[in-house]
Amino acid sequence: MLKNIVNINTKYFIVDFMKKIDSKKINSKKLKTIYFDNGATTPVRKEVLNVSLPFFLKDYANPSSFHSTGLKAKKALDESRKKIAQILNCEKDEIIFTGSGTESINLAIKGIAFNELINSIKDNRKINGHFITQKTEHDAVLATMKWLEKLGFEITYLGVDKYGLINLKDLKKSIKSNTLLVSIMYANNEIGTIQDLPAISRICKEKKVLFHTDACQGGEYLLLDVKKLGVDLMTLNGSKIYSFKGTGLLYKNKNIKIEPLIHGGGQEFNLRSGTENIAGIVALVKALEIAEKEKIIESKRLTKLRNYFIKKVEKEIPKTKLNGSIENRLPNNINFSFYGIEGESLLLLLNEAGINVSTGSACSSKSLEASHVLMAIGLTHELSHSSIRFSLGYKSTKKEIDYVINTLKESVKKLRLMSPLWEE
Amino acid sequence: MQVEGENWFYSDIVKEHFLNPKNFLKDKKDILDFNGYGKVGNVKCGDIMEMWIKIKNDKIIDCKWKTFGCASAIASTSMLSVMLTENGGMKLNDAMKLSGKEITDRLGGLPGIKIHCSVLGDEALREAIKDYQSKNKG
The missing domain is CATH 3.90.1150.10 (Aspartate Aminotransferase, domain 1)
Structure with a gap:
């Protein structure tokens, strides 16, 4: 028997080892x-997971396919868009599904910057674009803005008061004739400070500049009606509202032209190519519906x-x-x-x-x-x-x-x- | 050596010294007869370390410390205090030569980004020895 040939040291080692495992088990049970x-x-959420499962196991087809399984997926995609449009009080074709909140933010900011980049190349002139954001944004915004500086864009990083709120007069003063976009987050991820989006959007409308907000932290608790908020672009994601990581969306007013970051099969109104993540999309919709209700x-x-x-x-x-x-x-x-x-x-x-x-x-x-x-x-x-x-x-x-x-x-x-x- | 525990960011030895630190100064009364003191670090980096040593016959026979810092800073000061006082105390000459790497090795390694935390411990020690030497000139 194996037991008989192990020497004493090994035996003690095994006993000691088993004891350790046992104590770990007990600890992890208690804790x-x-x-x-x-x-x-x-x-x-369980309900969120459950609505997504059929799209992994049964209705897994590509929504671009013409067969009936594909059509089922297409229908789920269309309905999802419709439901979200209702929640956000916008139109169906103003919702772009993406792979994360970070991606939506990149699409909104770079999408507008690349417009100007292409125009400047066409007109054979230097880039002439200005963005405004605040110092307390998430890195997804700050790092994107920093990168745009390398391309020749001008960025203003507004300071905040001791509570984390921007000064609206400062915002108004910082808007220039070449300002393309103001990006101010809805609620801060570290300190939870909620900015006054309607007030910010009034200034942006008056000065005729676009307004994007990163609403990832607010999705579960705050008003998401884009008309009432007055935003032109808004980022949301699944991983902060009891849905999947790797899912997000960008609301974009349909009168705004942006360039895509990901080129390919032309999905999502040519703005985000790649086979749609139907399971993730129906999950995101379910999560938003529950959030809205509760x-x-x-x-x-x-x-x-x-x-x-x-x-x-x-x-x-x-x-x-x-x-x-x-x-x-x-x-x-x-x-x-x-x-x-x-x-x-x-x-x-x-x-x-x-x-x-x-x-x-x-x-x-x-x-x-x-x-x-x-x-x-x-x-x-x-x-x-x-x-x-x-x-x-x-x-x-x-x-x-x-x-x-x-x-x-x-x-x-x-x-x-x-x-x-x-x-x- | 760079090590990360399975369920913990740090090695088991770091964890043990962080959760049960050895020789830290609980009461100012405990350092009345110490003869070397050093303080290094700054709040900007998030690490401050204070060290008191008791030297007798060119050996460190006791050591107390206080640390503001992350788990690896606390664990490396704790480990340093053990290394200084074990086996009847470390000779001053050896203590002057003690490197951050020796502390890190005894801790079973630190994650790469945390290695600087162990450097602070041996800097505090050298400051304390210098303090002792300046007080005991001639």
Whole structure:
């Protein structure tokens, strides 16, 4: 028997090894994950997954095919477009399905820039185009703008106040005769600050410039009616609203001409080639429908939980700072700086207790630089490094919050005891 | 060496030293008879380290520290304090030569981007030794 020929050392090793596995099992059973990182991405709702499954297994044909299976897929695509048009209060041919929020943003901004690029080549002149955005945008916007600078476009990066709001007078002043587009996000991913889109769009309309908004963080909670918001282009994605990663859409007013980024078979009105991801598209529609239906009740519920969380932290943990605004804030976003401790350490201690969160600390970023959003709202380096974002979701409960705050209290205390920046 | 744990960003040794740090200063009273002190780092980079050492007969017999920083910064200071005080204490000459790489190796490696966190520990140590030497000239 194999058992008889293993020597004693190996035996002990195996016993030890089995013990380790056992203890790991017990630990992982005890430790329930509390996912407070819905701002990074959300789980997929069961109902959302279910509507998509037939398009993997049964109705998987290419919607461009002429046979009846293909027609079924085509019908699903058309209906999806119709349903989204209803939710966004726009027309069917104003919805372009893409592969992500990042892609939609790139399509909106570069699509307009490439128009001007082509015109400048045709007219044998230099590029003459100006874009306006803000310092607290997501990297999808900022990196795209930075790249356009290389092509010769001019970019204005508006600053924000301590709550993360742009100054509307500054916006008005920065619009020039060659301004092509203003891109201001609906709600900020780090601090949850909601911009006043109708006010921004009024200025853009008055000055006759186009307005794009990255609405990825707002899809679940905020008004998405493009007429009421007054936007010309709007980005949404699946991965923040309980649908799939790798799915997104761009609303584009049909009077606006943009160049595609992806050329090929001419799908999506020639603006985004590639066989349509029907499973992903029906999932995105389902997720938006659920969001639309539950928006008011769920926003109320989460706002209450959010405020409970904030008050409890402020009461039970000394020397903290809430980052962002309290009035203009996403219902699910909480962002605190904890004096004297570094965010990544705190994130990992919370992780040990099964709690998933994000931090604006440099140590967790690839660039080793502190969050550009927190720096833009005027935080010191120290406080930027000390920040943690908790983003709630549809599964979040008061019981979870109580557990998180208890763990948070202990973890902050532990790290402060080690910190040279903290004196009791 | 660059290592990332399976379920954790860091090696198991880093995790152990981060969760159960050794020799950090809990109470200022504990350093009354220490004879070397060093402080390095800045808040901009997100790392600050303070170190107190007790030197007797050219050996480091005790070491306490405080660190503001990420898990790898805390773990590498903790590991450094163990390396300095184990086996009856490290000789001053050896301590002066101690490199960040030796700390990283004892930690079972750090992710590439975090290697600079271990450099801070040996800088704090050298500052503390210099402080001791300037106080004990002649």
